[in-house]
Amino acid sequence: MLRIGIGFDIHRLEEGRKLIIGGIEIPSEKGFLAHSDGDIFFHALTDAILGALCLGDIGELFPDKDERWKNADSKIFLQEAYRLMKKEKYNILNIDAVIVIEKPKLLPYREKIRENTAKILNISKNQIFLKAKTNEKLDAIGENKGASCMAVVLLKKED
Ligand SMILES: [Zn+2]
Structure with a gap:
């Protein structure tokens, strides 16, 4: 049995x-x-996994009013989504994501990001793809005031 999930996230960029x-x-x-x-990326991916499983979203699981998550390492959100996914007996087939950011260029860091994400989710980095695009100088992201990410994940239930 297959399940697909989508996640989106955006944050402001400040000096x-x-x-x-x-x-x-x-x-x-x-x-x-x-x-x-x-x-x-981790926020969109967490939401994609939770969405595929109909288990709510990152804002419900980790409310931004909660002091515990202040300056939190987002790895913990992704690890929790992974834990819930394994509890439901699903595995990740693949992840595809697009990051929209005007600068800096992410290409030099792409492999590191794929490797780090693969380690957290116990998969191979070949199951994760990541694209980075600019917003062609259009709108707030194009003015480097923020950046966004879309992620899709495909899950398969264990036999
Ligand atoms: Zn976020």
């Missing part, structure tokens, strides 16, 4: 904050302004 995507800190003059570390 003096860290830019963390896929658990990797990327050198940048701006980083995410968020209650947690603002990792758009």
Whole structure:
């Protein structure tokens, strides 16, 4: 049995904050302004896994009013989604994601992000693909005021 899930996330970019995507800190003059570390890839991916399983969303599981998640490492959200997925006896077939960010260029960090994500989810990095695009200087993302991520995941129930 197959299940598909989609996730979307967006955060503001501000000076003096860290830019963390896929658990990797990327050198940048701006980083995410968020209650947690603002990792758009892990947030979108967490929501995609939860969505595939009809288990709610990241905002319900980890409310941003909760002090426990202040500046939290978003790995813990993804690990929780993984735990719930395994409890339901599902495995990940593949993940595809698009990050929309004007700068910096993410290509030099793509392999590191794929490897780090694969480790957390106990899969091979070949099951994860990640594309980075600019917004062609259009709108807020194009003005480097924020960045977004869309992620799709396909799950298969264990035999
Ligand atoms: Zn988020």
